[in-house]
Amino acid sequence: MINRSDRVQIWSSQLWANDFPPVCAMTGRPAETWRKFKFSTPPDWAYALLALVCLGGLGVIAFAVVMALVAQRATGFLPLTKASSSTVTLATWIPSGLLIGGFALWLLALVVALSTNDSTAxxxxxxxxxxxxxxxxxxxxxxxxxxxxxxxxxxxxxxxPGQNDRIVELRNVNPAFVTAVRHSQQARAAQFGQATRPPLMQQ
Structure with a gap:
């Protein structure tokens, strides 16, 4: 398999427990804070339900509900610098603000259009x-x-089967963070000898 320098496999329990070296996952610099992330991955077959979107608003809602119900989920914390955490905040809230603003303008357009027949309106x-x-x-x-x-x-x-924990493959993370996590995993495996869980297959 190709060894991707921006990916590393971890356990979901490790993600939840903040069990990482203090290296920023985005920049590779020393971490200054921890930020909560929520990851979800729907099964491949779920994307076939995109056809529901053709049904309009109800189809979109049905698609979103099904995807949310069948997705595999993992929640936890990653080490970041304060600047990286601010970047994540901006990357999350600016698109959300644009979407909310867009729908608000559509609502305004509907109200104005229905309220009068004036050309200016x-x-x-x-x-x-x-x-x-x-x-x-x-x-x-x-x-x-x-x-x-x-x-x-x-x-x-x-x-x-037989495992309560699940594997989470972190992607688009800094190679320095990947290296630090892998070194930590190797050191822990050497310390405890044979693991009680199957080894992670790094890609």
């Missing part, structure tokens, strides 16, 4: 709808494209 409604559309597109790009390129991601795998 119609122009305001039209511009509100157009600007709202731009906000929503920008928010989706930020949420689905920009944030995954900036922030740590993870693939959460199903728990193996």
């Amino acid at each position: 119609s122009a305001v409604a039209g511009w509100s709808f157009f600007v709202g559309l731009l906000f929503i597109i920008a928010g989706l790009i930020g949420r689905l494209v920009v944030k995954p390129l900036i922030c740590p991601r993870a693939k959460v795998m199903e728990a193996a």
Whole structure:
């Protein structure tokens, strides 16, 4: 397998317990704080349900509910610098703010359009709808494209038979963090000898 320098496999219990070397997961610098992350990975077959989106608003809601119910989840903390934590905050809330603002402008456009037939009001409604559309597109790009390129991601795998813990593959993390985590895992394995759980297969 190709050894990816920006990926490392850990246990979900390790993520929850903050059990990492004090190395920033995003920059590789000494960590200054811990930040909570929530990772989820739906099974591959769930994406076939994208067809529900064609049904409109109810289809989108149904798709989101199903994806949330069947996804494998892991929650915990990663070491970051304060600057990296601020970057994660901006990458999370700016797209969310754009999406909220876009839908608010659409609501304004609807209210104005229904309240009067005045030409000026119609122009305001039209511009509100157009600007709202731009906000929503920008928010989706930020949420689905920009944030995954900036922030740590993870693939959460199903728990193996007989195991309560599950493997989480951290992705888009700094190579220095990956190296520090692997060294920590190797040192722990050497200290305790034979592990009670199967070894992690690093990719």
